[in-house]
Amino acid sequence: xxxxxLKSARPQPxxxxxxxxxxxxxxxxxxxxxxxxxxxxISFETLAYGVADMAEYFSRxxxxxxxxxxxxxxxxxxxxxxxxxxTVFALLVAFFLAPLAARNFAPNAVTxxxxxxxxxxxxxxxxxxxxxxxxxxxxLGPLPGALxxxxxxxxxxxxxxxxxxxxxxKGVCEGVASTGANFPQMVMYAGWPSIMRxxxxxxxxxxxxxxxxxxxxxxxxxxxxxxxxxxxxxxxDYGQSAALIxxxxxxxLMIDYASAWLRxxxx
Amino acid sequence: MSAISIQSVxxxxxxxxxxxxxVDTEIRSGSFTVVLGPSGAGKSTLLRLMNGLETPTTxxxxxxxxxxxxxxxxxxxxxxxxxFQQFNLVDRLSVVTNVLTGRLAHRSWVGSVFYLFRxxxxxxxxxxxxxxxxxxxxxxxxxxxxxxxxxRVGIARALAQRPKVILADEPVASLDPxxxxxxxxxxxxxxxxxxxxxxxxxxxxxxxxxxxxRIIGMNSGKIxxxxxxxxxxxxxxxxxxxxxxxxxxxxxxxxxxYA
Numbered sequence: 397x398x399x400x401x402l403k404s405a406r407p408q409p410x411x412x413x414x415x416x417x418x419x420x421x422x423x424x425x426x427x428x429x430x431x432x433x434x435x436x437x438i439s440f441e442t443l444a445y446g447v448a449d450m451a452e453y454f455s456r457x458x459x460x461x462x463x464x465x466x467x468x469x470x471x472x473x474x475x476x477x478x479x480x481x482x483t484v485f486a487l488l489v490a491f492f493l494a495p496l497a498a499r500n501f502a503p504n505a506v507t508x509x510x511x512x513x514x515x516x517x518x519x520x521x522x523x524x525x526x527x528x529x530x531x532x533x534x535x536l537g538p539l540p541g542a543l544x545x546x547x548x549x550x551x552x553x554x555x556x557x558x559x560x561x562x563x564x565x566k567g568v569c570e571g572v573a574s575t576g577a578n579f580p581q582m583v584m585y586a587g588w589p590s591i592m593r594x595x596x597x598x599x600x601x602x603x604x605x606x607x608x609x610x611x612x613x614x615x616x617x618x619x620x621x622x623x624x625x626x627x628x629x630x631x632x633d634y635g636q637s638a639a640l641i642x643x644x645x646x647x648x649l650m651i652d653y654a655s656a657w658l659r660x661x662x663x
Numbered sequence: 664m665s666a667i668s669i670q671s672v673x674x675x676x677x678x679x680x681x682x683x684x685x686v687d688t689e690i691r692s693g694s695f696t697v698v699l700g701p702s703g704a705g706k707s708t709l710l711r712l713m714n715g716l717e718t719p720t721t722x723x724x725x726x727x728x729x730x731x732x733x734x735x736x737x738x739x740x741x742x743x744x745x746x747f748q749q750f751n752l753v754d755r756l757s758v759v760t761n762v763l764t765g766r767l768a769h770r771s772w773v774g775s776v777f778y779l780f781r782x783x784x785x786x787x788x789x790x791x792x793x794x795x796x797x798x799x800x801x802x803x804x805x806x807x808x809x810x811x812x813x814x815r816v817g818i819a820r821a822l823a824q825r826p827k828v829i830l831a832d833e834p835v836a837s838l839d840p841x842x843x844x845x846x847x848x849x850x851x852x853x854x855x856x857x858x859x860x861x862x863x864x865x866x867x868x869x870x871x872x873x874x875x876x877r878i879i880g881m882n883s884g885k886i887x888x889x890x891x892x893x894x895x896x897x898x899x900x901x902x903x904x905x906x907x908x909x910x911x912x913x914x915x916x917x918x919x920x921y922a
Contacts, residue, residue: 571751571817574714575824576740576768584776585764589755 460642461635468621468643475620476647478538478613479606482545486606487599489518489550494557495583500569501561503579515558519551523609524616531617541618545606556598560591596662600655607651611644666692666828666860667713672722674708674884682708684884685722692827693858695851697871699888700881701904706864709881710830713862714745727827741768744821746831746850750813754806758797758816761805762788765823784823791819795849811842818849829853831863835870843867847874868900868919 432438462468495501496511523544530540564587572586588595614622621640628636667690674683682705690696698706711717712724715736724731731739744765752761766784767775774780780788792798795815800808805816814834821829831850835843847863851874854861865871871878872892880888880895880903888899900919 565751567747567749567751568753570716571745571747571820572753572764572767574716574740574745574747574751575765575820576737577764578737578767578772580772580776581767584778585753585756585767589753592755 456634457638457641459635460638461633462639464636465639465643468624468640471621471624472643472647474538475610475614475622476607478541478618478620479545479603479610481538481542482549482606482610483599483603485542485546486548486550486553486602489546490553490557493550493554494561495579495587497554497558498561498587500564500566501579501583501587511554512558515551515554517551518547519555521548521551523548523613527613527616527618536617536619538619541610541613541620544613544618545609549602549606553598553602557591557595560594560598561587564590593659593662597659600658604648604651604655607648608644665689666694666727667862668725668728669709669712670723670725672709672712672719672724674705674712674717675720682884683712683719686884686886688879688886688889690860690862691877692860693854694860695854695874695876696860696862696879697875697877698862698864698879698881699866699868699871699903701906702866703883704881705884706881707832710745710832710862710864713828713830714740714743716745737768741824742826743828743830744824744826746814746817746821746829746834748833748836750810750817750837752805752813752816752820754804756805757802758805758808759788759792759801761816762791762819762823765791765820768824787823787825788819791822794822794853795819809842810838811845814838814842814846815849818846818853822853826859828860828862831861833864833866836866843870850874868895871895 493511493515496503496507497515499508502508502511526544526547527541530543534540534543568590569582569586572582577585610618610620611622611625614620614624615626617623621644625637625640625644628640669686669688669690672683672686673681675681686705686709698709700706708717712719713726713731715731718732726739726743729735729739753764756764760778763780763784766780766787770781770784789798789801792801795818797808797812797815797819800812805813808816817834818829829850834850835846838846847870850861850863853859863874872895875892878888878890878892878895879886880899882903882905887902888895890899897919901915904915904919906915
């Protein structure tokens with residue numbers, strides 16, 4: 397092929413267009429969704445008729461009762477502490493496991509596989525189930541809650557970190573490797589600094605998620621505001637329930653703003 | 664004495680591409696060698712073999728008599744520094760930390776994973792930074808520097824390794840002409856003053872002529888020329904940049920007319 401061919405008068409026809417399989421996939425997905433509705437006998441009529449009933453039910457939460465606010469806040473504090481310790485535990489585990497579970501950093505295929513499977517296992521254990529097990533083993537209180545959250549989210553955080561580490565620029569890895577750095581040095585110089593920003597985002601997301609989940613874990617006896625909410629709901633005390641829900645909501649909003657601010661600062 | 668010895672080296676990549684087809688050469692200690700050749704000729708592969716970033720399919724690469732292979736590769740890398748086209752610095756770390764990376768192989772991981780370095784290493788980093796004229800940028804983040812400055816950090820990192828050999832894989836391909844000139848002069852000065860063996864891959868024939876002691880020309884995985892800059896005549900350049908299956912290549916003549 398000579399460059400001068402390009403200047404010939406008549407433009408050459410384009411090669412045939414590659415086949416686009418997209419419509420097939422979209423059609424298959426829609427068919428699958430319809431089959432699910434049909435198979436599970438999901439009825440949208442029930443939903444339509446239920447709207448009125450739902451409105452009536454929610455109206456019972458109209459008058460939040462804040463007389464016990466100081467107790468709610470201290471319970472919220474316990475829940476926050478549970479979530480925080482769960483996140484710290486997850487962070488510690490993920491920090492050590494993620495580099496082993498990242499293909500480009502792992503020292504060999506065996507450690508890579510093992511680390512991946514450990515992370516998969518932790519992620520697959522639902523935290524509600526873990527909390528039940530830990531409550532049975534350690535007794536009621538925030539500790540089993542923190543452990544349950546920690547184990548479950550270590551799996552998530554480890555996977556997120558590992559995937560970020562796998563996206564680290566190959567050149568940067570080679571730059572550090574070419575100096576003769578060993579595995580821990582590679583991780584600390586080429587790995588973590590390159591994914592700092594993403595990693596912080598993931599940690600804040602996991603913290604946010606753990607605060608929400610810690611509120612629920614109270615239901616199985618893992619302490620905190622969830623337990624109080626459980627009790628008031630069982631007593632049909634809508635006023636207090638509404639107040640508790642508002643406290644949880646306000647806390648989550650505050651964490652959301654705080655993490656957005658923190659991420660902005662780390663630019 | 665030869666610092667680098669390459670014996671009948673071939674390299675075939677898993678995708679079947681044969682980058683090197685039986686290369687033999689010796690590179691003298693303390694010399695400045697430039698490798699020229701079209702893209703895909705195997706220049707990068709040749710350089711990367713010398714640092715253990717690639718392993719040869721057949722043949723052997725020796726640095727100071729030591730074969731570059733699996734077990735000793737980190738030990739060899741500590742003495743064979745590499746400078747890259749894309750600089751390959753850690754963007755978020757400071758300039759001085761990037762330079763200190765060059766000391767990692769000389770220290771155990773215990774302190775270095777906490778970013779703790781000895782006074783001695785800090786001294787070496789300071790010296791390397793002043794050699795490349797970036798002392799005042801020491802605490803800037805690496806990605807806040809211009810291309811030419813980043814490449815100088817790359818060279819400072821290489822210097823901090825206290826290497827026997829510096830390999831530079833197209834170090835000026837991403838830089839403007841002025842910065843290119845600076846980087847080549849810096850590499851030449853390092854070679855002359857410290858007696859470090861320098862091997863540079865280049866696309867610029869004119870830079871090769873001015874800076875090299877010796878030029879190696881490569882085409883399709885083989886060495887097609889090996890001699891001094893004076894010996895590299897117009898017909899030699901034609902052989903080096905010859906493209907496969909093209910007898911009368913007008914583009915080639917045009918490109919080489921002013922080289």
